Amino acid sequence: MPETKIQLGSASGKAIVAEHLGKVFNVAKGMLRRTKTQIMAVKDVSFEVGYGELFGLVGPNGAGKTTTIKMLTTMLIPTSGRATVLGYDVQKQVTQVRERIGIVLGGERGLYTRVNAVDNLRYFADLYGVPVNVRDKRIKELLTFMGLWDRARDRVETYSKGMKQRLHLARGLINDPELIFMDEPTIGLDPEIARDTRELIQQLVNKGKTVLLTTHYMFEADELCKRVAIIRNGEIVALDTPSGLKKYVRDASVVEVEGFGITDKEVAKFKETRDVLSVSADLGESKQVLRIQTPKGSEIISEVQEILKNSRIYDIKIKEPTLEDAYLRLVTT
Amino acid sequence: MPQVLRVIYSAFRMAMLHWIADPQWVIPNIIAPFIFTAVALTLFQGSTGPFGLYAVLGGGMMGMWGNTLYSSGYAIEFEKWQGTLEEVIAAPSKLMHVIAGRSVSNALFGLVNMFAVLAIAALGFKIQLGIANPLLFTVSLVLTLLSVSALGLIFASAFVLSRSALTLTNGLEIPLYIISGSMFPVALLPFWIHPAAYILGPTWGIDAIRLATSQEYASQSFWNGMNWNTAILLDLTIMSLITLGYAALATVLFKMVETRARTQGTLVEA
């Protein structure tokens, strides 16, 4: 039976097309008297991802990243809007979508810990209908690629966090998917392992795969993604390449102030200061760091010194805005 | 192998691997059947009649019930606790087929009780047991296993759809042992309970199994007076039809489970 690929608008030839996706959850609370409330996790999300692209979806916690991914991977039914993945409708052609995509949902989950790696992969290979003559070879390739082959017959519960993460990633690739969704793939990982994971993701794209990942690490999105969509409160507020997004904050320089004795009071004063576009503060115990976005650049230094006259200033730097600054501006204003 | 069978087999294999990793977890599920059977064995000391038959076969039957009720009933919850439920739902295979594999293995492990009871019966109580018709016995056993597994699927989905259904499992265990005629003929029960017995597929199955084991049982079977082989075939046919009914109901329930998971985001009870 010929499979029909449903085309949305002019979206032919795109790996992912999302059109006005929305998701409302009905939540019942309370033990005795159940009251129903509605939570709008995603309001209106539209975007497209091309084949072979590494696309990033960034935003604060609760913005709707995970919900969006779950809608695109058929795990949630949208309450509004439509989407196609690899040309198949996520609501009407669920099985076709599931067969062709890989899903990696961050963390060490998704594995049967009392069983070894080979059996875990074999199980999912069977669920995905990976051809039997290919299955065992691919399991070996994946485990070798992930550096797990010498521990392949050990129970997963004996694995370290990083190993579990890599096995989880291998599991997401077991059906050799064209398109892989990753939800916060490096969260909670040690820096070296996170770096290795990012390299792996880059290698996947180099092989021609398409990847959509969510993250709240801006430098990760900056480093990896061809294009980035910033999502906030269930809506996309910006979508561009990383350099495109940085241009958004080109009008401002970032003045980074490192000092001691800076409190919320001073931060609030900065926020009220004219020409300060945004302030982000890292108020540690031994040191505090402020990043002030302003078009005034170095001219703001005198005001900085005035506001911080009761604190100690160690260092003031003028920096180029990063993707993180663009993100902060878009997300906090 | 067709994909559906492959999925079922794979889930079955995974359940086996888990059992090998932790064989002791079957014990709590079959401790009640085991003790109940031991009581029956002690009770029939010095009596005549095919009671040993009832005890051993009934013990196996109750073991299947107990393990299915608790293991299959919690099959989907198990995936949740493992953190694998989302990944399993996300796969193109049907959740019902995955749980079916598990359910079959659960029913199978319930037979462990039968062997435990058999060992005790033979060693401790010096009961002799032979099987009159091994072929029909095996066929009956397999079909009964499938019927119990199908019920396991209903439990698995119902217990996720409704918290009250889950709470009721505690109350369901012993009534199932009674109504299914595992340890004594259904005829002994008040007449108004009989319909409940008849809609349970395995009730017919245990009848067939007992018939296939010993001629002595014939007079207590549902088909008293009928030709032995015909009786067994009748039992198996009725049970198979009921099993198909269970499968149909389970299909509907699993669709509800998946729809709810994809609407609510988690398998949250109503």
Next chain:
Amino acid sequence: MNYSQNIRVFFSSAVFSYRAQFSWLNPTMWLTMKFVLTLSQMAFFVFVGLFIRGPSVIPFIAIGNALQTVSWNTVFSVVNITSHDKWDGTLPLVLATPASRLPLFIGRAMVHVFDGMLSVVISFAFAAFIFGVDFGQANALALTFTVLLTALTMAGFGLLIGGLSFYYREPLIFANIFLFTLLIFCGINFPVQDLPQFIQPFSYAIPLTYGVSAARSAIAGATLLDIAPLLGQQLIVGLASIVLGYIFFRSFENVARKTGRIEAV
């Protein structure tokens, strides 16, 4: 134990909690337990007895199972409390209080003692109205006293099981298994004499055995005086198990203090 092991054992304990008659947490559960479970257990054994030995054994079996229901609440609840502390992590707090520990546990067990007695009363009703057991001759005083003492001594026995259970990784399984074996040892469904000789001493180490026997006599019309010897033996066994249980509990406490392991032994 690493994280996933904890989760695994916990969920199995959680499964047990459902099966473990946490009746006071949930009205449906309580009702199911009190009525469905007690009736169906009695019915099962009555029918088995009827099938194998005929109608004459019905009163014996019905009364036996009625008394046995007290053990669900008392033994299991006490074990649940003591092992629940372990899993909840409140045990260090409990061990740390200067209050004498025994009264603490007994206090909590009392609720379940009365709950257990209620189960027995409900079961007697089932025995009388559904299985036709004749309570016409029953000596109310003797019977009440028997039920009360059985509930109390089985609570004490529960402390013994609770004390032992600290040494097991899955105390609830241990208790669950134990609870079921009462059906074989305590003369519930058949006289203790039907058991092999070498097993019988174990029966007489459990308070329930005496209680069941005394209850049967009381229902047949025996007075308090008549059954006093049985009750006296029951009391001794009950006290002995409390003492033993306390010893086990204190020794566990000492082991825990020495090795620094309290949680999830």
